[in-house]
Amino acid sequence: MTKHEHIVSYKTIITVWLLLLVLTGVTVGASRIDLGALNIWVALGIAATKSSLVISIFMHMKYESPVFKLFLLIALSVLAIFVGLTLIDVLYR
Amino acid sequence: MSEHHKDYTGAKLGMWFFLFTELMLFGGLFILYAVYLKRYPKEFVTAGDQLSVVLGTTNTLVLLTSSFFVAMSITALQRGDKKFSLRLIGGTIAFAGVFLIIKYFEWTAKFHHGVYPGSPHMKEIAPGESIFFSLYFITTGLHGIHVIIGALVLAWAMLGVKTGKVNGKDWILLENAGLYWHLVDLIWIYVFALYYLVL
């Protein structure tokens, strides 16, 4: 393997793990408060935070070249477009 | 085949592409979830309340921790600590087992209440609720299959580490197995939020 590969330290990984546990607690707590339609967005927001932690640190995305990041962005945007355009039909039916 | 220069970036890129297809595979189910949540907001809440938040949260913690183990095992291997790395991968696979056992109890409890796809009970409850449960079973079922595949891939990587084929200089197999396992975790983060925490 090439020498410039980044080695993620134990400390970073442990910190991220603890953060993920805390965020899980927060999302469960938030779901017990009735915020109406906001609930789903809070849950999704926290899920997005958790997943970006997993992707950037656990999956080393933070240390990859920009092309990896661009491709991830493309994949996520395409999924968002598929959901969005489907909703154009369903929301206005 | 003659010896070619091994292309690690290429291998990792290929793995990421595969993860994208997995994402889109689940994406189809998330599209359906979005559409039906829009149509049946109340029924989704009623049905979602019948899922056990305790078991769901436990499983979330189990998967997050297993993901943590994989991430650690790669660092351990890179630092030359083969024994620690092996233990961590073993821990991940064990946690995959724990996850599946909890899932098994959740599913059978639902079955006992007559909640399973195509059951007579599902035809009696409100349409939105049966849709919720159908989606729940298909999504968690597909996810469960991915947990099993992920554990098998990790076992393969573990064997590689044991025999020394995967080592501190050539860890791409473990890295890719880890990427796959993290995807399983990522999907679960959303399944947990959308199915267990819907209110």
Place this chain on the structure above:
Amino acid sequence: MANATTHTPANRGFLEKSGRYGGIFSWIFSTDHKRIGLLYFWCIVAFFLIGSLLGALIRLELFAPGRTIMGAQTYNAAFTLHGVIMIFLFIIPSVPAAFGNMILPLQLGARDVSFPRLNLFSWWLYVIGAAMAVTALFTGGGPPDTGWTFYVPYSVGTTANVSLAAIAVFILGFSSILTGLNFITTIHRLRTKGLGWGRLPLFVWTLYATAWIQLLATPILGITVVLLFVERVLGTGLFDPSLGGDPIMFQHLFWIYSHPAVYIMVLPAMGVISEIIPVFARKPAFGYKAMVISSLAIAFAGSLVWAHHMYTSGMSDTAVMIFSLLTFLVAIPSAIKVFNWLATMYKGSILLDPPMLYALSFILLFSIGGLTGLVLGSAATDVSVHDTHFVVGHFHYTMFGGTGMAFFGAMHYWLPKIYGRMYNKKIATIAWVTIFVGINVVYMSMMVVGVQGMPRRYYDYLPEFTALNRVSTCGAWVLVTGLLMMFVNIFYGTFRGKSVGSNPWGGATLEWTVSSPPPPENFEEEPVVTHGPYDFKKAGVV
């Protein structure tokens, strides 16, 4: 080892290569991209012949109203199989899997694709999927009769063996995904020295754009057929209104893949045309950058238009308007391509060899297909011709007149490279004329009868449609004659034809610098690219 410059008939290149296995096993377990490409090629040709036979039988049945040669249920099975075979076993893998595999690494100056074993695995998935699709005909409740679109609720209720066919489609989908994954990685990682993004042959660019669609859209088809399977086996009710489901959601999921799939089919075909035209016009491709951008734009915009198949399904009017608008946007990059091909030929010294004839007919037939597509893309006109033979005529112009012609063009262009032997050009030209006439007679009369109101997929029709249906069926006979002539000529040329040198057409891309057939490892030394893909002067071929 083969030498790039001294080609002798005794030099059989990669065809000679003896690996670990002998005989057929040296093919079906080979990880050589050229061998895998040929495996795909021969399977695809076989399925094309079966699909064409089914198509000819359908036309024969429609020769007269009422029963002609088959019963109604057999007719339903025949058009379903014709669709499934032609779409999933022929067109989707046709250009990318067969010619992409053979040519892509050569054009990149690479020894092979990034993941050769995965490549072989893709082919095996294709064969397994194909075998399951064929098995579905003879097992369970009879051959599938839903049409290739598998629409619910009929596909859930029918007793025919849809379940096995659905799983077959799932497997074929993954074969396609893995090929795409392999190609993108290869294009990113294995370009040889000097081959920057601005010097990639246009065929490579279209394969790249296609691979992205394969990667991001095909999984949606995967989950759709899995849901159909689960629906049939367990009765989940996700698409069943009586249980709260929505059948239109099946159509959404199905077309989220299946419309971009149209571009999986046609983009690589456009790539083939973009290779052939500069070579036979002896001029660099006009507007290289515009061609590249239009390929990527087609791939992107093509992913946004799926619901134009659903104007009459009962989805919202807002969605109809938005999807109609988006559909018109796709016409722009397609038109850019057509104009650029024409501009490439302008003032060129055009050689009318068989590959060029196919390329020229592609432009005409694809333009007819594309322009009639606008009639369907506009919601108001679509409502009146929806589900008529007009639609059938339209997509056969794009798929057969487009991708089919490009596939034949690629065959005439690259098989001499791969086998090192030339077919008879005179017979190839006669076959081309016959096919061209046949296609127009068959599908133009279909479009006319469709505008008159004849619905598609119906077993019987009103007597006033008889005349045009007869014309169409007669055209089918002409078409079949032309196809047989072409294939016999190609087969004969492949195995018995005269040896050709490394560069029979005077191409400037890398595949023409190695011997024909290419050596097992493609290049003796890593080639260095010093000029653009269509710079014939610097390549020293004119």
